[in-house]
Amino acid sequence: MNVLLKSAKIVNAQSKDLHLKKRDILIQNGTLAKIASKIDAPKGTKIVELKNLHVSLGWFDSSVCFGEPGYEERETILNGLRTASLSGFTDIVLNPNTHPIADSSSDIVFLKNASRDSATDLFPLGTMTMGAEGIDLAELYDMSNAGAVGFYDFKSPIENSNLLKIALQYVQNFNGLIYSEPLDTKIAGKGLVHEGTTSTKLGLKGIPSMAEELQIVRDLFILEYTGGKLHIPTISTANSVKLIADAKKKGLDVTCSVAIHNLYYTDQVLEEFDTAFKVNPPLRDKKDTKVLIKGLNDGIIDFVTTDHTPLNIELKAVEFDNATYGSIGLESAFGLLHKIFDTEKCIELLTHGKERYGLSETVLAEGNKACLTLFDPDKEYTFEKDNIHSTSKNSMTIGESLKGKVYGIFNNDQLVLN
The missing domain is CATH 2.30.40.10 (Urease, subunit C, domain 1)
Known part of the structure; x- marks a missing residue:
């Protein structure tokens, strides 16, 4: 062409x-x-x-969900990649959030084959454990050979510390990347939103910042012992930034990301009990957003992500307590990020991160x-449903300038x- x-x-x-x-x-x-x-x-x-x-180099997103196979009513691979293309993303990392879940080499091959003719390149993650159940390691080496760029039990914390230790040791044989969800489920309990003034006022059970930070402390101790490569996805608290900064000063091979909506929105938007704003990790307070933004400016947080999670309407059009976590974010990513950073910084953030996954960087020449x-x-505009290309419409950004x-x-x- x-x-x-x-x-x-x-x-x-x-x-x-x-x-x-x-x-x-x-x-x-x-x-x-x-x-x-x-x-x-x-x-x-x-x-x-x-x-x-x-014009810039193509944009990269390290955390995207579709639905196929198993949840095609949420999103197909074909339309999901078209949505990514129309949203400016030439490369996306796909989370294992399907049915069956991607825990074998054949699952990775299916995803690669289903996406091979698209303008946007898809790089799949496999699960770290079989069925993402946190019990037995999945076929990490075979999935890596099939094209998996990392291993992640999507949104499921690794509760077995020894299993994380073994995984970090094992993948060093082929330079693999292990994800660890930053959440201590016992501390989080039945919490739904950030624990703070807003949760108290609304009578919603809170998730303490400590639930994220304790898990990160544990993961970093294990990483220091084992070596290897660790990625901590979508951090959300001020102290998490400090913990990762300290680990990097020690020379640990750790990276982290932050969801764009966690940079812009705070838990105050929950006052209308709108389930579109129910996400994991939860929206935190203004102090956290300020430190997260500073963490990006200082290079402590490695990259931003949309954390794009399509969900069919019946999972969101219910009482707040029963709603599923997640929001789509591809279509609104640039317009929202550009309200926080200037154009050059936005492009720097959106084009960064491929090297962590062993993907070749493009040079504009x-x-x-x-x-x-x-x-x-x-271009200034109000984001409406008509701007959404995704099959699912569960966006927290609808109505936002x-x-x-x-x-x-x-x-x-x-x-x-x-």
Whole structure:
């Protein structure tokens, strides 16, 4: 496919000669053929001219759920990847949140095959334990050979400390990455939301910050003993940032992420008992959001994620106590993040993280693969249901004023535009 992007402002701090410069970009057969101030379109080339067009390297999301296989009513792989493309993401890491759950090499092969013709690349996680039940290790080595980029019992804490120890030791043989959900279930108890002033006022059972932090302390002690690679997904408290900062100073190989909604919203939005805001980890207070944002600016938190979790309506349209945790977030990710950070920082955050999974980084230069996200950072609009491409509509961002609109992506020799 041959495409000419006209007058695109390039946002790529690694390319000093191109950063914040307006250029025409000629793509031929999936390759960046030419980048120049003015390019005449060769015959048969599709010309793309868009208002206030900005271009960056393709965006990466480390925590996405779909539904297929088993929960296709929530989201299929095909439509999920189309949604990711239209949201600006050229690469996503898929959580094992399906039925059957991805705990064998054949499950990983199915996911890879189902996604191979899409513009957005899918990199699956396998479970750490069989059936994500926390009892016996799954086929970690075989899943790695099949294409799994890490191992995660999605949203299920590893209660058996020895099992985590063994997993961290075992995967060092093939440079595997272990996830550990930061939640002590005994401390969390039957909590539903962040334990604080809001939970007390609303009469909702609270989850103390300590429930997250105790688990992180344990995991970091084990990591210090075993070595290996550990990822702690979607942290949410101020003290969690401090604990991980201290571990990094010790030289431990640990990374962490934060969900974009945990940077923007606080537990005060729960006053209407809207189940769209029921997420795991819970929305915390203003002190936590400030420290999380600072943690990203300081490089302690490694990357942001949408934590995109589609859910069918009957799991959300119930009493708050009975509602399932989760919100979709792909479509609103850039517009929400851009209300917190400036454009350059947003792009830095959205393009970072692939190296943790052993994935090759793209360089924006002539002769390289074209892996690009197209967007307008200045477009202000109100996010509505019509902006949702996902099959499920469980978004906490509906009705929110956002800044920044995604046009689409070019990747795998495919142009996908809204």
